[in-house]
Amino acid sequence: MRKGPGTNGQGDAGSSRPRPTLRDVALRAGVSAKTVSNVINRTAPVSEETRIRVDRALVELDYVPNLSARGLRNGRSDLIAVALPDIASAYSAEMAHHFITLAGEDGLGVQLEETYGKADREIQLLSRAKAHLVDGLILNPVRLETSAVQRGIVLPPVVLIGEVHQPIADHVWVDNVGASRDLVTLLINEGHRRIAALGATEAESARQRLQGFREAHAAAGLSIPPELEIPCVNWDGTGGHRSVTAFLAEHEPPDAIYCMTDSMAIGAISALTAAGLRVPDDVSIAGYDNVWEARFAHPPLTTVDFDKRRLARLALELLSARIDDTARPIQSVTVPYSIVRRASIRSRH
Numbered sequence: 001m002r003k004g005p006g007t008n009g010q011g012d013a014g015s016s017r018p019r020p021t022l023r024d025v026a027l028r029a030g031v032s033a034k035t036v037s038n039v040i041n042r043t044a045p046v047s048e049e050t051r052i053r054v055d056r057a058l059v060e061l062d063y064v065p066n067l068s069a070r071g072l073r074n075g076r077s078d079l080i081a082v083a084l085p086d087i088a089s090a091y092s093a094e095m096a097h098h099f100i101t102l103a104g105e106d107g108l109g110v111q112l113e114e115t116y117g118k119a120d121r122e123i124q125l126l127s128r129a130k131a132h133l134v135d136g137l138i139l140n141p142v143r144l145e146t147s148a149v150q151r152g153i154v155l156p157p158v159v160l161i162g163e164v165h166q167p168i169a170d171h172v173w174v175d176n177v178g179a180s181r182d183l184v185t186l187l188i189n190e191g192h193r194r195i196a197a198l199g200a201t202e203a204e205s206a207r208q209r210l211q212g213f214r215e216a217h218a219a220a221g222l223s224i225p226p227e228l229e230i231p232c233v234n235w236d237g238t239g240g241h242r243s244v245t246a247f248l249a250e251h252e253p254p255d256a257i258y259c260m261t262d263s264m265a266i267g268a269i270s271a272l273t274a275a276g277l278r279v280p281d282d283v284s285i286a287g288y289d290n291v292w293e294a295r296f297a298h299p300p301l302t303t304v305d306f307d308k309r310r311l312a313r314l315a316l317e318l319l320s321a322r323i324d325d326t327a328r329p330i331q332s333v334t335v336p337y338s339i340v341r342r343a344s345i346r347s348r349h
Helices: 022-029 033-041 050-059 067-073 088-106 119-130 176-189 204-219 237-251 264-273 292-296 308-324
Strands: 080-082 109-114 136-139 158-161 170-174 195-200 229-231 254-260 284-290 302-306 330-337 338-339
Touching: 022 033, 033 050, 067 158, 080 088, 080 119, 080 176, 088 109, 088 264, 088 292, 109 119, 119 136, 136 308, 158 308, 170 176, 170 308, 176 195, 176 204, 176 254, 176 302, 176 338, 195 204, 195 237, 195 264, 229 237, 229 264, 237 264, 254 264, 264 284, 264 292, 284 338, 302 308
Parallel strands: 080 109, 080 136, 136 158, 158 170, 170 330, 195 229, 195 254, 254 284, 284 302
Antiparallel strands: 302 338
């Protein structure tokens, strides 16, 4: 197997094979060197057929662009990082898709990272941005208290998405309190009285969604038995199934369950079905995020919807503006939400 080029610009140690040049790639692909540069740097549009030919030539020749030299010329790597807590979740997968697609349209590469909600991972990624290994960072912290983004620190270009907000960084989010309040109010208006909230944790999103849950009850003059605020550490289908199964082993079924993610809601439906309960005839279910699976759940899931593509676009625009001007005023942008009603809830009147 032929080895790739070494780091000294003259091929591997002991090899006389020179490092492939831009012109070598152009000759192999049958295009101009400028076209090859446009494909590599994403500085001008090229046809899909041309891009494929150039990409194939890059692979065949083991061409490695000199990113450090490019950075010296324009001060940019044209690479950003997007860090999400759990890229295996349905919500994160959709957001990653939008970030990668939209950044590509802007000529940017995306380094996708997973933080697991841990501050040390956030610190590591912020350090990379400070070292200019990426031009900037879009970060989705989990808890305000443990986030690496705190007052008094010097930040690289960074935009926060999600519920954690520090006034030292740009921020794009959805009003979790308002959205949760409106969804639970819908359940109450349909005659549900014993409503559970699934997903109670120390995460900021859980706190805000639980606050909206409580505000809806307070506005309706309803009390909440403590057991109806159901903990669920893992915000996925498995976590939802386990938490609802454990709840049903100790308590009577509620009228409805407000799940703090659609993934938990799908797990909750499975647990209810396994217990011989029908959704929505016996228990109504509602979720949050309107991930693509929500419309194909059985039954289709009532949920909080917001434009994820718009959220990604706004975050990228704020990051680009911050990279261009690190001293510009901090901005916080709220993305509108709506309630999508589907067959997973029914009237109890």
